[in-house]
Amino acid sequence: MSPNIRVRFAPSPTGYLHVGGLRTALYNYLFAKHNGGKFVLRIEDTDQARRVEGAVENLISTLDWAGVRFDEGPGREGGYGPYVQSQRLDIYRQHADDLIKKGFAYRCFCTPERLEEVRARQNAAKLSTSYDRHCRNLTAEEVERRLSAGERNVIRMKVPLEGELTFNDLIRGTVTIAFEVLDDQVIIKSDGFPTYHLAVVVDDHLMAISHVIRGEEWLPSTPKHILLYKFFGWELPKFAHLPLLLNPDKSKLSKRQGDVAVEDYRAKGYFKEAIVNFVAFLGWNPGDEREIFSLEELVKEFSLERVGKSGAVFNVEKLNWLNFEYLKRMPEGDVLTQLKAELARSPHAEKSFDDVYLLSVIRALRERSTFMRDFVEKGEYFFQRPDQYDPEVLKKRWKPESAGQLKSLSAAFERLQNPRKEEFEAALHQTAESLKVKNSDLIHPLRLAVTGVGSGPGLYDILVVLGRDEVVHRINLALEKLQ
RNA sequence: GGCCCUAUCGUCUAACGGUUUAGGACGCGGCCCUCUCAAGGCCGAAAUACGGGUUCGAUCCCCGUUAGGGCUACCA
Numbered sequence: 001m002s003p004n005i006r007v008r009f010a011p012s013p014t015g016y017l018h019v020g021g022l023r024t025a026l027y028n029y030l031f032a033k034h035n036g037g038k039f040v041l042r043i044e045d046t047d048q049a050r051r052v053e054g055a056v057e058n059l060i061s062t063l064d065w066a067g068v069r070f071d072e073g074p075g076r077e078g079g080y081g082p083y084v085q086s087q088r089l090d091i092y093r094q095h096a097d098d099l100i101k102k103g104f105a106y107r108c109f110c111t112p113e114r115l116e117e118v119r120a121r122q123n124a125a126k127l128s129t130s131y132d133r134h135c136r137n138l139t140a141e142e143v144e145r146r147l148s149a150g151e152r153n154v155i156r157m158k159v160p161l162e163g164e165l166t167f168n169d170l171i172r173g174t175v176t177i178a179f180e181v182l183d184d185q186v187i188i189k190s191d192g193f194p195t196y197h198l199a200v201v202v203d204d205h206l207m208a209i210s211h212v213i214r215g216e217e218w219l220p221s222t223p224k225h226i227l228l229y230k231f232f233g234w235e236l237p238k239f240a241h242l243p244l245l246l247n248p249d250k251s252k253l254s255k256r257q258g259d260v261a262v263e264d265y266r267a268k269g270y271f272k273e274a275i276v277n278f279v280a281f282l283g284w285n286p287g288d289e290r291e292i293f294s295l296e297e298l299v300k301e302f303s304l305e306r307v308g309k310s311g312a313v314f315n316v317e318k319l320n321w322l323n324f325e326y327l328k329r330m331p332e333g334d335v336l337t338q339l340k341a342e343l344a345r346s347p348h349a350e351k352s353f354d355d356v357y358l359l360s361v362i363r364a365l366r367e368r369s370t371f372m373r374d375f376v377e378k379g380e381y382f383f384q385r386p387d388q389y390d391p392e393v394l395k396k397r398w399k400p401e402s403a404g405q406l407k408s409l410s411a412a413f414e415r416l417q418n419p420r421k422e423e424f425e426a427a428l429h430q431t432a433e434s435l436k437v438k439n440s441d442l443i444h445p446l447r448l449a450v451t452g453v454g455s456g457p458g459l460y461d462i463l464v465v466l467g468r469d470e471v472v473h474r475i476n477l478a479l480e481k482l483q
Numbered sequence: 484g485g486c487c488c489u490a491u492c493g494u495c496u497a498a499c500g501g502u503u504u505a506g507g508a509c510g511c512g513g514c515c516c517u518c519u520c521a522a523g524g525c526c527g528a529a530a531u532a533c534g535g536g537u538u539c540g541a542u543c544c545c546c547g548u549u550a551g552g553g554c555u556a557c558c559a
Contacts, residue, residue: 012559047558112557119556128485129555154557172488181486181555189557196559220487220554243489243552250551278495281508285496289507308496311552315494318509328522367522378520393519443518455520 005037007211009063009070010200012044013055016261017062019314020215020245020253023279027242028213029068030280030302040207041073043084044200046193056084062262066272067295080207085199092194095202095232096155096187104231105187107143108135109153130183131156155188157197157228165223170211170240170304177223185224197221201228204237213240213304216311217252240304243283244311253314265319269371271330274322282312292325324370335362335372342372348383360465364457378456382465385474386452389482393454397444403479405435406449409442410475419468421460449478 009025011017017025032039041063043056056074063070072078082088099105108131115131122129136158147153159182166176187198194202204212219241229236245253253260259268265275273294280298281291284307293301327335339358343349353361361382365375376383389398412427413419419427428446432439447459450471456462463471 010559014559044559050558108557115557123484126484130485152557156557175487177487183555186557191557193557195557200559215553216488217553217559241488246552248494252553281495283495287497289497291508310489312496313494315509318495321509365521368520397519438518440518447519453519457520459518 004208004210005032005035006040006207006209007032007037007213008040008042008204008207008209010042010044010203010214011059012047012050013052013059014047014050015052015055016263017059018253018260019262019265019275019279020260022062022066022068022262022275023245023282024213024215024242025063025068026066026276026280026298027284027302027304027307029070030298031211031213031304032071033299034302037210038071038078039069040078040080040209041070041076041083042203042207043074043086044196045084045086046196046199048191048193058263062266065266066262066276068276085194085203088199088203089192089194091206092188092198092202093192096194096198099157099187099228099231100155102231103158105155105157106136106138107147107153108156108184108186109138109146109151110134111152128181130181133184136184152190154186154190156184157187157224157231159184159224159227165226167222167226167236167239169219169222170238171243171307171309172219172241175219175222177220179223182224182227185221187228197224198228201225201232201234205229205232205234209237211238211240213242216241216244240307242307243309245282246311246313248313248315250311250313252311258314258316269373270319270323271326274319274326277326278319278322282314283308292322292329320370327369327371328367332359332362335366338372339375342376343383346376346383348376351383353383357465364461364465368457381451381453381456381462385477386450389448389452389478390454393444393448394482397448397454398482399441399445402441402445403482405431405437405442406445406475406479408435409446410472413468413472413475416468419464421464424460424463446475449482450474 007028009021009028011021011025029039031037041060043059045051045056060074070076072080073083096105100107110131114134118132118134119129135156160179162179164176164178166174169175185197186195188194203209222239222241226236247253247257249257251257259265262275266272276295276298277293280293280302284302286293286301287306336355336358339362343353361375361379365379365382368378369375409428409431412431413424416423416427428442429439432442435442443459444454447456447462448454450462450466466474
């Protein structure tokens with residue numbers, strides 16, 4: 001493919017990495033890697049008011065965690081830096097001045113108060129709100145006079161009064177917007193910082209970005225950006241506007257209706273592979289019936305042509321299923337490592353379990369788990385003796401004769417030497433036979449005595465994991481407590 | 484309000500005018516398996532928003548309606 005593919009992810013550091021942002025970053029990354037291009041990270045911090053301490057570091061570490069590695073960006077110079085907009089202010093100012101000289105932009109001295117009034121008037125008259133171009137035709141002398149008087153001002157772009165602009169979007173096809181509905185957008189704010197519109201165009205050009213792949217919320221302002229490219233006499237990049245990620249009620253995915261930060265999902269125990277896989281499928285699919293994709297496979301298969309146009313609801317159920325699938329497929333050694341980490345932050349942190357034991361717990365519990373924490377929560381009895389017995393199970397499974405039967409069973413178990421699953425099973429069957437009861441009459445009370453709960457892995461598997469002595473001990477413990 | 488975008492099962496989606504009784508996945512229901520809970524296997528319910536065109540033939544193309552969303556800042 002083209003060797004000069006360069007794309008970028010350009011978040012503003014206002015907090016955490018949004019899952020929609022991760023999807024945008026991922027699609028850019030996949031597109032770049034698929035085509036042998038470069039993926040650039042650029043920080044759009046031109047709004048001082050929204051600046052959040054530590055947000056950039058957090059953004060980068062989350063992106064790295066997900067495996068979406070950028071080739072160029074803050075801390076990873078690539079010859080097009082700096083990659084932080086607040087460090088490029090002179091560049092924007094020069095370009096804005098250039099536009100003024102060419103007659104494509106002008107100084108505006110209107111106060112926020114006046115703009116507010118204009119807007120209020122327009123609203124009252126039920127007109128669409130836009131700047132009334134009050135300063136568009138100020139004389140050079142007046143501009144000079146007010147400038148030297150130190151009046152605060154902004155620089156606005158001079159949008160043609162009539163005509164329309166048509167452009168092609170890789171995902172949406174042809175889009176047309178009339179200049180009439182475009183505002184004379186502010187490009188340099190009175191604090192000297194550029195607005196998004198100027199900065200994005202200048203940087204995308206200077207950083208040789210070939211494809212602008214971003215969220216659909218930017219579609220309406222794309223004509224302004226294209227106009228700026230034309231004002232500067234620059235070649236246009238290709239545009240691709242991604243469908244939005246939605247809340248269950250179909251509004252734009254937002255806080256308030258659940259978690260939106262990638263960190264939140266990470267903290268909840270979702271694997272990065274599951275999150276990446278899931279997010280990739282929100283708006284893209286391979287065209288066949290495969291569902292499980294590694295990052296490498298996504299790189300191999302991804303194409304913008306297969307990105308859909310309509311918004312996608314973030315469906316946690318399916319993410320859960322994916323997490324479950326990834327846990328099921330994970331190499332045992334990796335599960336072991338993760339289980340140790342999980343235990344280290346659990347109430348069992350002080351206890352020590354050897355690898356062989358933990359591995360047997362993993363084998364027993366894996367297909368019943370979606371998250372690593374399920375091992376600790378659902379399999380608590382593998383890490384501590386039961387300190388209580390589920391009252392409902394007790395009511396259903398513990399009969400008056402159970403205590404006596406478990407005593408016999410315990411005695412039978414004590415006669416076993418290093419029993420395997422089969423020996424435990426045979427011992428139970430023989431005991432049931434001699435007591436003239438069904439196997440299940442022993443199985444259920446025994447499960448309750450040993451685990452404290454009514455569900456879980458096969459009983460004999462549990463017995464083997466715990467071992468004869470522990471099983472006998474727990475039976476005696478239960479007999480005492482359930483007298 | 485204005486502008487723009489979108490519209491297939493509840494959700495994610497396949498179908499790029501005919502091979503379709505519209506396919507898959509999650510979720511949901513049932514059955515099997517079974518010591519429980521899962522897993523697994525099998526089966527099932529479930530969609531082309533509506534109305535006009537174009538065409539021999541429309542989920543697919545065009546127009547309109549409706550619905551939803553986005554944008555409409557000296558925020559990104």
